[in-house]
Amino acid sequence: MPKKETFLVNRIKSVGYAYKGAILLLKTESSIKIQFVIALCMTAAGFYFDISPTEWIFQTLAIGLIMTAEGLNTAIEAIADFIHPEHHSKIGFIKDVSAGAVFIAAIAAIIIGFIIYLPKLF
Template sequence: MRRLIRSFGFAFKGLAYAAESQPNFRIHLVMSLVAIALGFALHISTAEWQWVMLCITLVLVTELLNTAIETLTDLVSPTYNVKAGHVKDVSAGAVVVAAVFAFITGMIIFIPKLILLF
């Protein structure tokens, strides 16, 4: 049981590191809060909540993996290396793909509801 509790401590330490050191992670957290607030304000359905939460999770997880990959790449290749640059670019690209998916999903869910308000 002690090991399990310690492992959660390490996980939260990793989240704190990402939040403190990664501006993009903080942006994604803020946008997650905006999406959640919009969801409550616009009374989205359960199915829509599932899509919103999937998008939030997907973006945050890819950003965390990107941070881990970039940190590891910097560790194993402290000087400039073309292949290390490709690794970092590809992992950042994964975040962009997730963020674009989340943005489009958000527009599909929220724009019709916002149009009805006006």
């Protein structure tokens, strides 16, 4: 019987798999690449405008929300395409709802951006 791995070893492996997944997203998905560039621009803007710690928290949460939603959307679309490669109305519905979740997250992030940066611009 093989030796059972410790909790710590399992957690380290899990972090490794998560890191691999994040890298795969950045390397293969154009939507994540675009969101990543926007995140870098917003981070630079945060330094340029010297935003407050609270504003950093909201901006970081907004960026994380978008990146997470994009990643989950990608996973849902991949599973849907794997299960049913040809067009199907229910699969289309699932993919549309998943994309809609990203859209909602993006709207929230845009609103947060406006709240943080409009007063600094005007």
